[in-house]
Amino acid sequence: MLVLAICRICEPIAFMGIFPYVYFMIEDFHVTEDASKISFYAGMVTSAFTFAEFSTGLLWGRLSDKIGRKPVLLTGLAGTALSVLVFGFAPNLTVALLARAIGGLLNGNLGVLQSTVAELVTAKEHQPRAYTIMPVVWCLGSIVGPMIGGALARPCISYPSLFPPGTIWDKYPYLLPNLFSALVVLVGVINGFLFLEETHAQKKMQRDRGLELGNWILSKFMGFRKCTEPRDEKTKFSDEIQPLIDHDEQLPTYRTNDNTPVNSPRLRSASVSTIPQDSLDLTQSKDLMGVGISQTFTRPVVLNIISFGILAFHTMTFDQLLPVFLATAPPKDKVEMSLPLKFVDGFNLDSKTVGIILSIQGAYQLLINMFLVPKIIGRFGALRSFRFIAVAYFLLYLVTPYLVLLPPGYRMIGLAVVLAWKCTFQTIVYPSNAILTADSAPSRLALGTINGVAASTASLCRAFGPTISGILYAVGLKSGYSGLAWWSTALVAISGAVVGLMLPDPASRSPSHDDNTNAHDRDVEVAE
Template identity: 35%
Template sequence: MSRSEEITQNEVRFPTQQLFILALCRFAEPIAFTSILAYIYVFTLDLRPDDEANAPFFAGLLVSAFALAEAATCVMWGSISDRYGRKPIVLIGLGGTALSSLIFGFAQNYWVGLAARVIGGGLNGNVAVIQTMVSEMVKSPDHEPRAYSVMPFVWSAGSILGAAMGGYLAQPSKSFPSIFPVDGLFGKYPYLLPNLVASAYIAFAIVIGMIFLRETNTSPTQKSRPQEDISQASADERTPLRPRSSAALMSISSDQDHSTTGRRPSLIGTNLSLTTSTTADLRRVSTISMGAVRPLIPSIFEGHQAESEDGNDIPATPWNREVVLLIVQLIVMSYHQMAFASLLPVFIVDEPTTGHLDLRGGLGQTVRDVGTYFSVTGVVAMLIQVLVYAPLVERVGVWRSFILFTILVPLTYIVTPFLTALDSSGIQVGVYADMMANSFALIIIYPCLLILIKNATPSLSMLGQVNGLAMAACSGARTFAPPLAGYIYSKGGSAVGWWSIAAAAILGGLLLFPMSPPVGAGESVSD
């Protein structure tokens, strides 16, 4: 074997080692982000004891502040990573998360805690940058589904550990008084321990990243381009941040003839893996990552697609009726998903106001119970992703699966306030059943929506634009869901709060009526 053949073979090898190192870095964020969910309500009550009625709203602000600050700065960090490289930005993001966690742990004032969350989100551009590093590590299109599924899996695993850590380590002087005395450090700062543990892991991830993580942006200063032929490709939303193998380029743009451009493509939109293939194995695809979704059914607009690839008839706009309605569905789903995740810990810990069916108060359980619920449900959700999702959608079909679970998911919100009518053992079973049913429905709905949006887009050249707007809109929905749901809960009681979320989910069901089944989406994937 010649040296050139050996180099080519190495280039298409799956980047296991680097993906593992990147996963260690990524693992830090879900731990830090989800650990506060378990104790966010009691944290707010402790720091705002005179405003208990509005505690759900202010707890929601703490949840959404990180996401809002991250959304406001992610484009900036992406642009900086284009110029100076991905690795420094990843390390800065980890450092910002550690700093935010420590400030939050030491906070004895609500507004200091809120500022800590804003700092953490503002200094963290790793969501887009890490996903872009994955795309730059992968040299072969055949490796993309497997590679793109790594980071969503890491997020799920980190979320499980984070929820458990927050539930068991918060207020340690109450849970473990013999180890952590009330008059000690962790008695004075009851929420420091989970944040200290998270920061310690982040410090470990920073050291590993500094030593072993390789820079994937090989020309961060924009002074040179490794391959001259990349300048002939379209520099649109789908253009990779660095030159890829010829096979990868062909999977994005085949037989396109565009004018030469000298500028380096932006980070925006490049974390979306694109392909012209119309079939894929669902078992190899992430159920969370937008970038991992490949079409499972023939394109809804096959005629337009073929013409667009030939360059004869590119549609003037991607915003056809199907695309708009599907994006609205995605926004609605993002809202009620995040509202559920942020309001449930409040409901579990909130004290009941009556002895039986209580439509204003909560379940009166502990922070440790919250951590246990989220951890167990997270494990079950991962098993559903791996074992249930693909066979179910292959058998039922993408469109039918989407319709079925969009209709059923509001029930998981409608029944939640009635859990207060159960006894102590029944409450535990009811919470698990409610959370698992909700997770099951959303695990099916989300990837099906992404697949349908991808197939409804008239031309692949417009997919980056469509996906970019869809993700931005979803970020907005997830940002405003926690404080809005918390405000409704605080003003109207638990039942009104949950039924407002159910109303949003029902709206998603009503939006099904003006939608027509896409061609081919009703059949099973295997057909």
């Protein structure tokens, strides 16, 4: 999980790093002289990544079911590195959109990461803690990314003594933060290549030369030698064996201390003739890795995917709208105000301040992820936690646009309350949905496909969210209803509440279904 977390943290740094300066980047491209339209183009930049990610999300998910999680994760990281480099050199909007699309096409890590965590952590009592680890990592990236993006963007303006005008930093004012992001992603690729272990049930015992090299490197350091020592197979997999055999029974295939992938007894025993072939060669027997489409995409799975997509739509809308909302200047011409709906104003903050605010938001998310979220999900369960937040989410979007009506001295206090509200909801609802999706899956061998579809659905919704909200925000500024985009997002959140209330409890599935699923998974585990 630690190695996986180091790989994961690279992406929020790269993804969130553009938010503090994307408004000013669009200004510098001179694609429009109308300040009210900048939000639309900023939404396009955000959506380019997610549209492209949608088109390949299912492909990467299914590919991870066939070749393993590790190669797909490393490919996604490499694609992110290429994307941020091109984005840093972007001279115009077209290249910027192309750069973001490259990142989305080559990155299917959202669904694959969910599958990897589900394969690592199967005990229900560990799920609340385990499923908050990746959100904690995202929060760390959300702290570093905006802070670096806001601080390093346009260095010739922010630090003229260090970056004099006329240099490459003047020609490409947004290159520096993207170089930093690319360097971080490169560290993540190296970390994953050397130390990330495969988790796919059928692929994890194949030889991994990168992991062998990483173990050799660790063996040269005194403090890490124990990490590379072979462990007894029976001890290593005792959690898998224990439910399947009596205490006095020995499985002959686990009587070796040789833990090398080539000679692994788990790999050799996969050819045992007593195990049904359709449990062993899952890529050939049915449509989706051993499970047919109708058996894979059951009603609970489909409802969880839909709820995940709706959630992605309105939360990404908030994330994209907020920096634009904070950077928007008050209108030059006074707009007639007619409360409660007609009003126009903005915070008029610079990129540094926006970056600091987003970083503080990430720090708060980190703290509650570590100390609050596992306790809440553990106490109330994933389903009740998800339903409560899904029902209450729309209130957040109703309230947010009214922050500009507060007296200047109270605006930041109001903003802090809204951000704490948003972060608390978001950090609870995503792990809850991930747990519900994993628990509703008919077989863990199809998790890559299920999470691939979920990731594609979320990417499509994330793509439409910023674009639609950008258009509505521009229309609202023009018409005098600056809350239009926020209130439209509230309607989407209400639809998410309806779907959330329809979600069944995974614990209520019929015993026969669970027995068949567990038996199927146990057959494959014994075979491996």
